[in-house]
Structures are given as C-alpha cells and as structure tokens.
Amino acid sequence: MRKNVGLKIFAILVFAFLLIPLLIIIVTSFGTNPTIQFPIKGFTFEWYSKVFTNESFTDSFSLSLEVAFIATLLALVIGVPAAYSLARHEVFGRNWIKSFFLSPTIVPGLVVGYAMYQFIVIKFQFPIIQGLLLGHFLICLPYVIRVVGSTIEQLDFSIEEVSWTLGCTKLQSFSKVVLPNITSGIFASFMLAFINSFNNIPVSQFLSGPGVTMLPTSLMNYIEYNYDPSVSALSVILMLGTIILMFIIEKTLGLASIS
Amino acid sequence: MSYVELKDIRVSYDNKSNILKDLNLSIEKGELVSLLGPSGCGKTTTLRVIAGLIEPNDGEFLVDNKNLTKVPVHKREFGMVFQSYALFPHLTIKENVAFGLKLRKEKKAAIGKRVEDILAITGLEELGDRYPKQLSGGQRQRVALARALVIEPKLLLLDEPLSNLDAKLRLAMRIEIKRIQSQLGITSVFVTHDQEECFSISDRVAVMNKGVIEQFDTPEEIYKNPKTEFVARFIGFENFFELTLTEDWKYRAVDGTFFESTGKYDQAKRTGTIRPDDIEITASNESSTNNMVAGKIKVRTFLGKSYQYEVETPIGTLLANKADDVIYQVGDMVTLFIPAHKLIIV
C-alpha cells in the first residue's frame, strides 16, 4: 500500500479540525474562571455540579429523553408494519407511498415545527407537549421506514412462504419468523431515530412553552444570556452520552450499519 | 380419479398473456413426478399453484377428491422445500424441524420424538442444536427436507432443491431424496431443469415448455420416444431434418432419400430426428438403400468415449458419434446409416 504523504497530512488536518473544537469544550469545562476561557486557569468540577442542580437543564433533559423515547416507540409501532407492507405487498402506488413516508426529511425542521405549532397548538388548542410528540414522531418515522425497510428487503422471502406451508397464518408468520430476523434493523433505526430526536432543535423551537422545553432549546437559551463553563460541562455530559451510545451500537450491531 | 388432479389451470398476471393455460396433470398416490423444463416454462408456477402460493385464474385443483383450489396455503398441509432452503436463521435445527409440529399444538414429548426420528432418517442426528449458518449446503438441504417431512404432509413439493449444491453432492442428495420418498411412500412433485437428475429419480416426468406440458410419461418412454421436437431437443436429440409422408408409411427427405421408421406416428408430424450416438458411420460414399445418406466431414471433436463428427449432407448438417476404433479425418466422405428403430418422427 503506497502511502501518499500529502494526502495523509491533509486527512490528519481534517480530523484535527473535526475534533479540536470538541476537545476545547472539554477543557474549558474544568476552568475556574466564571466565563469560558481557553486555556484554563485552575481546575474544578463546580460547573458539572451546577449543571446537575440547574432545574431548567435537568427538567429539559428528562423531557428530551421522554419525548425521544415515546416518539421513537410510536414511530416503530407504526413504521415497522408499514415498512413490511411496503416491502412485501403489491400496493398501488407503492413508491409514491414510500416517498410520502420519507417526506418529513425534505421539509425543513423549522417549517415543520412552525406549521405544527400554528395548526395543532393555536388552531386546535392541543397541548404543546402533544404537538412536540407528534413533531418528533415525524422526525423518527423516516428512519424506521428506511432502515427497517431495507432490512426486510434483504430478508429471504421464502422463509415466510415456507412458514405458511408449515401452517402459519400471515400474522403468525410476521411475529414468529419476520420479527425475530429484523431485530437488528429495528434496533438500528431505534438508535438513529432516538439520537436525532434528542438532538433536534428546529422542530422543538416553536413547540416549547412554560415547563415544556427540550434540552437543546434550553441550552441555546442559556447561551444567549450566559457564557459560563456550565455550558461546556453540559456539552461534555452530552458528548459522553453520545460516546456511550456509540459504544452500545458498536457492540451490538457494528457502527457500519448506521452510517 | 387420481390422487392429485390439476384441471384446466390458467394463470395470468396481467390478463394479456398466460403463464399457464389449460394445464392438466394427474398424479397417483406415492408417485414422484417431476416437472422438467427450461427457465420460464411454467414449472415453478405450477408447483406454486399446487402449494397455494399462487391462485389460478381458472381451473381446479383436487387432492384425494377434495377441491383445494380456494384453500389457503397454511391449511393445505403440503410440505415444501425451497431452492434456497429457507431455513429460519433465528432457530436451531431442532426448532426449525419442530416448527410445523408446534403450530399444530402437538404434545411436547411427541414433538421431541418425531423430530428425533426424522433427523435420524435424514442423517442429521448430531446437528440438532446448531444454527443454519453453521451448516454446510448439503446439511441445510436435508434440514429443509426433514422440516417438510416431519409434519407428515399429503404432498411433498420440491422447487429445484439441488440447484445450489455442487455436482458431487447433487448426485448423493438425489439418491437420498428418492430413498426417503419411497421409504415413506409420500406423493411428491419435483421441479428441475436438469434432465439427468430428473430422469434418474422420477416415476413420471412432465416436460414443460412455455406453460404447456408437452409430454407426460415415464422417463424411459420419453427417452426412447419423445413426442415433440422440443422434448426431443431437450433430452439430447440432434439432427432434425425435414420429411414428407408418402404412402405406406415411408418418409421422403428433401434429397429424395426414403426413410422408414418402426414407430407409429401422427400424420401431421414431419421432422425426423436421431441421437448422434445412434447414427452409424461407414466409409463408403454410396447411398443406395433407404435410411442412408452420404456426406463430407467438416469438423471433428473429441468427446472422451467417442469422437463427434459434423457431417454435411444433402438433407442437412448431421452430428454423428463414433468410438475411436475408426477415426475419420476432416474432408473424408462417409455414409451415414439411420436405423429405422432409432429414427423418431416429431
């Protein structure tokens, strides 16, 4: 393997570009100065404890977790059977329907949030939390349809047919034969949908109110008025969470499956 | 009334062209019948109609005098072996085989015993706790077979089960399948495109072409007396030449030579054919009697047990095989003798 030195240096610079900003954040989270500073003077964990005691952070964190979890679950319940039907059944306009299910990805997140806010919350007086859940459901659904859909397409159809000859009804076949063999796809789409819902800002921007704020929004609001290292500390905590998730995914599926 | 009857089956996906039309087939109990033909001939479609995976547009399907045409797949109780074996990747071999029995709510102990028995019959005793991905192709094939047989099905359906195995395994497995099938006496329908495989194990063969059964006979009968040009070509006949029927059952070729054949044929048939092995070559260049034609050797190829000669004659280019006791050269003039009892008219 001949090495092209120029390319290697270039690539290293790029990776440095990607990682250094994050490393800087990590470092600043330990600084003693009341504003963010780099390099840091002194070393302290106080910003981390500030994060854990900041109510708006902890409340919005649990809300983000809840919403991501419920929205992803809903997306799975509706999306897995839909993905199956799209892959296996001869439905009129199959491709159109599939594109329709994937359409939320084309609409800018902010627009989705705005439209939903206007229509659901203002016009129909739904509580904001419901609008939030539905908005995040729209974010999660395309991941399920795409990932689970491709997993099903790669599954040998004859194992379903053979189960019918052995006496399974179509429903039994789905639960006994199809589901056990698409668990990796379901898990991968769960992870992808969950992460993207948790990190999502645009959709949640409009759909927030008193007591109903998602973590990224709450973080953004904080940054507007404060510039202290508790932002860095929270960022580090979030990054840690991401690393843990990536680790779990690697151990169960291999990261290749979600990239 | 045969055990299995397909009556006037028609299958069409777009109502413009038919995949199968007026298909009729009768199978006796305990028989192993093969559907033989090139890809696209409709043999797999026919099998899937029997299985219930395809609903025919017209026609009836009866087993043991019961009309099963509208009965859904999971109620037919037929065992099916797929080309890809379709083993359940998430279950062990034992669980795979027990699958059908568990659905029938059999008792656990009974299931265990029957699974053990069938694994013994198919030579899989040691592999019960393994998973499909740990098994070789031949082993997986046997699991697919065991799984289909253990439910004691009324029919066993096999869709090109040996196509994915290497040549040696194919030979061994087809004998296995025949052995098990005769031992259990189970009526079976076997789909394949391999003529030799089919002929070696079948009680009767249906040769199919473009959705039609061209001949349904024992392998011996098809081999000796193909009824159509397609069947003849499929089973290895070469040398097709035009003939006109004259009085008293003589045929005249385009160069005026007369041919006789010992078989009795429909008046409409006009093409003579013979296997390259059956043509006798001699060196003289006379063609004075019936069933003889002279020609010049154009190409010689070596087949191992014989040489094959491409001979240009007035009735067409003919292929003739001859053992290596006499070897001819390109350019030699020879006489080809076509014995009356080997000449077939299609």
Add this chain to the structure above:
Amino acid sequence: MTQRRIPYLILAPGLILLILFLVLPLISIIFPTFFNGGITFSNYTAFFLDEYNFGIFWRTIKVSLIATLICVVVGVPTAYYISQSPKKWRGLLMSITLFPLLTNSVVRSFAWITILGQDGIVNHALLTIGLISKPLTLLYTEFAIIIGSVYLFLPLMVITLVGILENIDSEIMEAAETLGANRLIAFVKVILPLSVPGIIVGSILVFTGSMTAYTTPQLLGGNRNIMLATFLYQNATALGNWQGASVIALIMIVATLIVMKLFNLIAGRLDKRGEVSA
C-alpha cells in the same frame, strides 16, 4: 376480498398521521399566503422585491453554496483517504467522523463561539504572536456561519462519500496506472468521475442542510447576519408576522426541492448511471 385490503389497513395509521400532522398543517399555513384580496403571488413577489428580504435570501444561498463547495473539496480527499485505509483503521476513522454527527448541533456551533470570539482562541493567539494589534471580528459574520456550517456538515459529506468510494474496485486505480496514468491523473480521471453520485448526494445533504439550518446562524451569525431560518423564527415570534413567516416557509420548501432537482440534473449529465435519490 379482505385479503386485498390488508396492506392498506396496515399503512393507514401512518398515512393518516402524516396527512393530519404534516400535510394539513403545511397546507393551512401556506394556503393563506396566496391570498391578498384574490389569489395571487404578490406576497412572494413582494418578498423578493424587498431589498432586505432578498438580501437574506441571497445570503442564505451564498453561504450554503460556499459551505457545500468547501465540503466537497475537503471531503473528497478525506473520504478517499479513509476508503484506502487498512480495515482496522477504517473503523476508528469512521467513528471519529461519525462522532460529531451524533453530537448536538448546539454544542458543535457553540464550540466556535469560543474559538472565533473577540476573546476567543484565534484572536488570543494572533494577538500574542503579534500578527494583529486589535482583535478581529470573526464571530457574528457570514464567515462564522460558513465555518459553522462546514463543521456541521462535513462529516455527512465524508460518510456519504466513503460509502461510494468503498465500492470502487481498488484494482481500477492499478489498472489506470499500468496504462500510464500517475497517481494524481488516475485519481482525477478515474476515481473522481466514479464518485460523482456520492458527491451529488452529499452536496444535496450539505446544501439543503445549510440552507434550512437554524442553530448555526442563530448562534454564530448574530442579528446582523440573518438567514432564512432565523428570519422565519424572527417573523413568527418577535415580529408577530405570521403571514411573512409562512411565506418564508414555502420559499424554504420550494428552494429545497429545486436544489434537489437541480443537483440530480447535474448528476444526470455528469454520470452515465442515471438519477440519484438522497
């Protein structure tokens, strides 16, 4: 026959939810924008004719275009490097690339505040070395938004490209070299054309992402450098101009669709293999 209806029953819940909560809301806010006395495009023409508005629109396009270009130029060699790396390194490199993508965009944009601010690292370093005497205004500029967008979307471009490049037979390069091409020429004439589908898909993702992004312009652009998304938010909240916000919303959707179609057209021209769907 109920057998035929089953797929529709399965698909119905999803379809209904999408229609109720995506299509209807969108229609309900977009529809009114076409009324101004009668059915008219006047709201839209007015938008584009207004210098301020057009400036925002143009800035958004410009920034996104530059960001996309940078991502392509930087992303292609990087992706190539990764795809040529030995297997055991590839996993690690992909993880490094993937990690930023899975990290919150607030965190990623916020990092640049620290770097580009008046008191930030860059200014600090430049002042210390003595290259400048006064801190540069790097933050709250278009430049900052561009850097932030590149930082946000570069991993997406790289990952998309690695997928395509991995599928290119490594022997193709060797074949080209035996025919007389040196490494650079082989890359430009063989690898590059084959990776066009990936470049197109990646570009669509980067461009539409930058064009509709909210976080990055909000944090790094400030009030002087408004992009379409932040403008929408401003109109809807601070200004209370629902109509205006809805106009912007449709412009964003249409612009996204046009960009996708445009890129696919370019792809069709450049690559014989046909259309690419993102």
